[in-house]
Amino acid sequence: MAGIGFQLKKLVGKEKFYGGLRAFVYSSVIISGPMILCIVQLLIGQKLLSLSGAELFERELLLSTTMYSFVFSQVITGGLLMVVTRYVSDQIYMNKEENVMSSLYGSIAIILVIGGSISTAFYSFSPLGTTFKIVAYLLFIELLITNILAIYISAVKKYMHIVKAYGFGAITSISAMGLCLKIFNTLKAEYFLVCMAAGFIIAIVLLIRSVKERFPKANKNYFDFLSYIQKYPSLFFIGLFYVISLFGHIFIVWSSDIQEKVGDTFVMAPLYDVPIFYAYLSIIPAMVMFVVSMETSFFEAYKKYYEKVSGEYSLGEISEARKKMFHVLTRELVYIMEFQLIFTILAIALGTTIIPLTIEQRAIFNVLVIGNYFFIIMFVLMQILLYFDDRKGAxxxxxTFMSVSLLSMTVIVLFGGNYGLASFISGMIGLITAFLRLFHYVKNHEYYTFCSQPLFPVDKTSFMDRFAHRMNRLNGGERGN
Structure with a gap:
């Protein structure tokens, strides 16, 4: 998200209301595009299956396949995405943009090998039909590519192109679903999976074209970004722990007594899966507002402070710029918390009136929504720490959040209780930890700014540097300096 806000400030600055509204819509699509596309297609597909009189098994098969594809595509790409994000940012900053497109090809190749192998092994043990497994495999592969592309499209300034890419993908998928409803008498889940795959491939092609227009030059340093795993291992673990935190507790519930098997392939737990699906939707506003509000406003104060630090300015001017920077940070953080609180309360109200939940699911949902409020504010604070390059703090x-989440859910599964409590407890402890770390950083900001950097550059060639160099040589390229 951090790369998007730098350009959105131009939209906000043109027109106060309409510019801000347009920036909010654009960032919503950029940040949540794949998830929105999945949700829209899934809900429409489920509705059409129901209207056509398809068996309950087909609806469950569509739901479970889509959910597995989305969740595990996030898990597999989670660690690498943080590393690639830093690499792409550095290459743009150093005016080595020819490395950006090459890293896209290289990261897609690595993820497809890893994800493709895991998916092939998973479906090889499934008793489902061959056609169904091929289509499910293709959808999973497309989601892997879409996750990687999400990093690169944040550097593309043509936001309307991105919105159109996801829009055309959704229109293609929904139109194909409607066509299936007219052609086939008996609808099957695999028909709609084909439609979803068609929608994603349209979006992928259009997104890659937009990225290539922004970064037209490419060299053969496809795997140069791998050196960043050794250079910034903390980023890899931040991304990995993040996706484990998001989905680890779900896996624990799937292994409990409330599990249900679909097609002897997928393990689900509808009692928990349904409320957590709706609860996740409640945190999207804060994610978007972080980009639109925090970064568009905070970046200017942040930039001015470090310009004064690196320039010829007096200590008083630097101190004044520092005070202003943290004043803006506090103001925008409070605004995000208040903004998300409104949607959290609204989500709880909808959960008891409109959202189709059972009484037991409502009890879980209400606790999950509050827990997710703690989580998303923690997530914002963690992004702020990364803004200051406090990778250790992140x-x-x-x-901490991941450990508490997994431990508390394990205890609940073993001894009983409201499944939403794991999210509530881990979110609260994670938020307290994030606030304490941010307070510590702010209190010692001068030390981290002026005294924590190495006095002399360290020149060493790591294992990942050598590995990336060899991979690039095999492709006929040369490592960038």
């Missing part, structure tokens, strides 16, 4: 925050 690791402490996300690892």
């Amino acid at each position: 690791v402490i925050v996300i690892s």
Whole structure:
């Protein structure tokens, strides 16, 4: 998200209301595009299956396949995405943009090998039909590519192109679903999976074209970004712990007594899966507002402070710029918390009136929504720590949240209780940890700014540097300096 806000400030600055509204819509699509596309297609597909009189098994098969594809595509790409994000940012900053497109090809290749192998092994043990497994495999692969593309499209300034890409993908998928309803008498889940795959491939092609227009040059340093795993291992673990935190507790519930098997392939737990699906939707506003509000406003104060630090300014001017920077940070953080609180209350109200939940699911949902409020504010604080390059602090925050989440859910599964309590407890402890770390950083900001950097550059060639160099040589390229 951090790369998007730098350009959105131009939209906000043009027109106060309409510019801000347009920036909010654009960032919503950019940040949540794949998830929105999945949700829209899934809900429409489920509705059409129901209207056509398809068996309950087909609806469950569509739901479970889509959910598995989305969740595990996030898990597999989670660690690498943080590393690639830093690499792409550095290459743009150093005016080595020819490395950006090459890293896209290289990261997609690595993820497809890893994800493709895991998916092939998973479906090889499934008794489902061959056609169904091929289509499910293709959808999973497309989601892997879409996750990687999400990093690169944040550097593309043509936001309307991105919105159109996801829009055309959704229109293609929904139109194909409607066509299936007219052609086939008996609808099957695999028909709609084909439609979803068609929608994603349209979006992928259009997104890659937009990225290539922004970064037209490419060299053969496809795997140069791998050196960043050794250079910034903390980023890899931040991304990995983040996705484990998001989905680890779900896996624990799937292994409990409330599990249900679909097609002897997928393990689900509808009692928990349904409320957590709706609860996740409640945190999207804060994610978007972080980009639109925090970064568009905070970046200017942040930039001015570090310009004064690196320039010829007096200590008083630097101190004044520092005070202003943290004043803006506090103001925008409070605004985000208040903004998300409104949607949290609204989500709880909808959960008891409109959202189709059972009484037991409502009890879980209400606790989950509150827990997710703690989580998303913690997530914002963690992004702020990364803004100041406090990678150690970010690791402490996300690892604490992950550990408490997994431990508390394990205890609940073993001894009973409201499944939403795991999210509530881990979110609260994670948020406290994030606030304490941020307070510590702010209190010692001068030390981290002026005294924590190495006095002399360290020149060493790591294992990942050598590995990336060899991979690039095999492709006929040369490592960038």
